Amino acid sequence: MAEDNELQNYFDLLSNASKILKQALSSTYVDALAETLTNLADGKVYVENGAPDQETVTKLDKLYEQIKAIKLSEVQHKQAITVNIIQAQRLDNAEVNKLMTPDTIGLLSSLVAFEIFKAMKVKNINMIDPTIGTGNLLIEFIEQMNLAGDFDINAAGIDNDETLIGLAKAFSEVMNLNLDAYHQDAIAEWDVTDINLALADLPVGYYPVDDNAAKFKTKAEEGHSYAHHLLIEQTMNNLNDGGIGMFIVPSAIFQTDQAKKLSEWMVSNVYLQAVLDLPSNLFASKEAQKAIVVLQKHGGTAQQAGNVLMGTIPETENVKDFENFRNQVQDWAKTNFKG
Incomplete structure (x- = not known):
């Protein structure tokens, strides 16, 4: 049951980070999710021409620390990301193809x-x-x-x-x-x-x-x-x-x-x-x-x-x-x- 909670926490934190980035960059949900994953892989928030601003960077850094602290199996890790992709595509009304x-x-x-x-x-x-x-x-x-x-x-x-x-x-x-x-x-x-x-x-x-x-x-x-x-x-x-x-x-x-x-x-x-x-x-x-x-x-x-x-x-x-x-x-x- 604890593992299920960890999976849900990872999903929620990843989703929240993407929503914050979407708002800060005025992007699509999928773009924001992609940038969130890149930031997690790189270990830092990517900033270009002052966007996202420092307040947002601070918020994201805190969320990323929480995400990194969660220990998931490879299967669970992937599951959390794929559910985020499905959510992002639904919110963006992505084309069928x-x-x-x-x-x-x-x-x-x-x-x-x-x-x-x-x-x-x-x-x-x-x-x-x-x-x-x-x-x-x-x-x-x-x-x-x-x-x-x-x-x-x-x-x-x-x-x-x-x-x-x-x-x-x-x-x-x-x-x-x-x-x-x-x-x-x-x-x-x-x-x-x-x-x-x-x-x-x-x-x-x-x-x-x-x-x-x-x-x-x-x-x-x-x-x-x-x-x-x-x-x-x-x-x-x-x-x-x-x-x-x-x-x-x-x-x-x-x-x-x-x-x-x-x-x-x-x-x-x-x-x-x-x-x-x-x-x-x-x-x-x-x-x-x-x-x-x-x-x-x-x-x-x-x-x-x-x-x-x-x-x-x-x-x-x-x-x-x-x-x-x-x-x-x-x-x-x-x-x-x-x-």
Whole structure:
């Protein structure tokens, strides 16, 4: 019970510090939370052009001392931050495409990735999330991979939203994870190289810059192209030979008006290894349902899986079905991914 009180105290203090900073800087809640986390990681209040003022700095310093005095486990620490992110996004009325990816999706993605990299006997993972958003998917994924096995993970993230990339960077610093953060359009050229894993909860919709889309094989015949198609192609192009791409996409991705272009590109450039519908209890409606699609870039030891892993992931609460699913993933990985 005492632990629950500590968790609540941490959440309340972090929330109060963010609200004070929001008022002092006339910023959004998410911006204020990002700056609060950065201040906590740096151990001091960042002041620029006299803002926040000295009175506010004194208040914040006191709150930060109280926050630092609270001892939480890594899991609790992350939980307190993610609930603050959810609150901040709700208060800011954040767009649907910018909402935080739930922890469960990070957990399920890590379960599949763990078996793949174990089968490939790969310990060093250089990974990227090209649409990192709040950073929660990437951070939850890394935490789960570290719990499950002995991996050396280097992470990078890209986002075109300055507020979100700042939040992701600050979140990772507070969680003692080293993240290389890039504020840019992920459809434009990347500076990151030597990547063997990509993970992304892709924003769904049309990409407005037709000139940038022109070089992609997944571009639309006419009009705007789907951003999530371009992002899949761009990401896979930037992976090492045999690299793995794991994408959270609408379950109906292969049934849309632009699906033919995506399928044609995939046949020539990647192996489709798995399509797994996420548990339906994670989504408000059938239309909102998403899936994990696992692609592998041609080259290296990569080969097309004899059987593409397909189906719906059981709810984690359904212990027996979930254990069967885990065994199925393990067998599939051992059979189809070589070291």
